[in-house]
Amino acid sequence: MFKPLVFYIGLRYTRAKRRTQFISFITLTSVLGIALGVTALITVLSVMNGFEAELRERILGMTAHATVTGKYGQLDNWRELDQKLKDYAHVEGAAPFVSGQVMINADRRVSGTMLNGIMPDYESRVSEVADKMKVGKLSDLVAGQYGIVLGAELANYLGVMMGDKITVISPQINSTPAGIVPRMRRFTVVGIFQVGMYEYDRNMALINIEDAAKLFRMDNAVSGLRIKLDDLFNAPQITRALATALYDEYQVSDWTLAHSNFFRAIQTEKRVMFIILLLIVAVAAFNIVSTLVMVVTDKRGDIAILKTQGLTSGSVMGIFMVLGSIIGVVGTALGTLGGILLALNVETIVPAIEKLFQIQFMAADVYYISELPSKLVWSDVYVIAGMAFFLSLLATIYPAWQASRINPAEVLRYE
DSSP: OOOHHHHHHHHHTTSOOGGGHHHHHHHHHHHHHHHHHHHHHHHHHHHHHHHHHHHHHHHHTTSOSEEEEOTTSOBSOHHHHHHHHHTSTTEEEEEEEEEEEEEEEETTEEEEEEEEEEOHHHHTTTOOGGGGEEEEOGGGOOTTSOEEEEEHHHHHHHTOOTTOEEEEEEEEEEEETTEEEEEEEEEEEEEEEOOSOHHHHHHEEEEEHHHHHHHTTOTTOBSEEEEEESOGGGHHHHHHHHHHHTTTOSEEEEHHHHSHHHHHHHHHHHHHHHHHHHHHHHHHHHHHHHHHHHHHHHTHHHHHHHHHTTOOHHHHHHHHHHHHHHHHHHHHHHHHHHHHHHHHTHHHHHHHHHHHHTOOSSOTTTOSOOSOOOOOOHHHHHHHHHHHHHHHHHHHHHHHHHHHTOOHHHHHTTO
């Protein structure tokens, strides 16, 4: 079907004559439609990949890749377990923690909060909170001095600043001559962190692990160990192997369990967006059908003459498939190039547009991520380009088949 003559004639039909300017215009719109669709698809998926990567980085900056706890919610021998984990190939670091729900009171403001007791020297092994300190340092959490580090949104809600006193109320109770009262402790604000995720900035506070153990009456025990892995994307497989290596004496979980719904929602949104934008590419690709139908109608006489000179129906079909494929290849190539260039420069182009028109797409006082991040994934580019070309090729089949069925006798009868 695809002989040199077929390619030559197919290429020849891409050049317009004066009387076929309208067909050339339709062809141009098909090419531009495919190019715009592919560009939009690559750019949008790159931006969504950028958002996902940014959110994952912020979430995992505060959440450990994996967590090991005892079967009864606490670890009594965490130092021994820490030594075991150092010998495990995929573990890069571990840090103990004590965690519990508390109420924090400052003047007339009260807020429910997740209180985490940490060891400042160990915490940098598993999280980036030390790098997210807005005021103060984690090292200011000294055992026995009852200092506390608050999230920026929590501190703003409570109306407290560095050096202010707050009251932490534990759900555990004390029996006193006056009756049963909740355990309370005064803490001094020694730091404020901001990771850029409302969930953590509004609902988390940090204290020294020894202070937390006293507050929650855990003596020398801890709630568990937070672990940093060498491959966070392989966390489920690593945690299963780790649980087996520990003889199922402990409960081992990973970050995908804690945030599975969130990241599953992002993946679902990406798939839906891919389908929607791919339909735009499909509409542009199927404009090739109308283009080729018009070309076939215009070239009926040429086709009849070629068939009388011995050109087979398969070769005629090949001519118009070549013509449609050229449209698809050019459109896909232009769209892929445009999408790559746009995706790689989104973080430069968007601020320039904002500055030019004096607008802001994502206000910093409303959104935590005030810039459009972009992450170009080459596998997405290959899939998009392949799908665009496939749809273009698919659109050529029916018009090419119709051309191959032209009867030379009927066409030349009136010539």
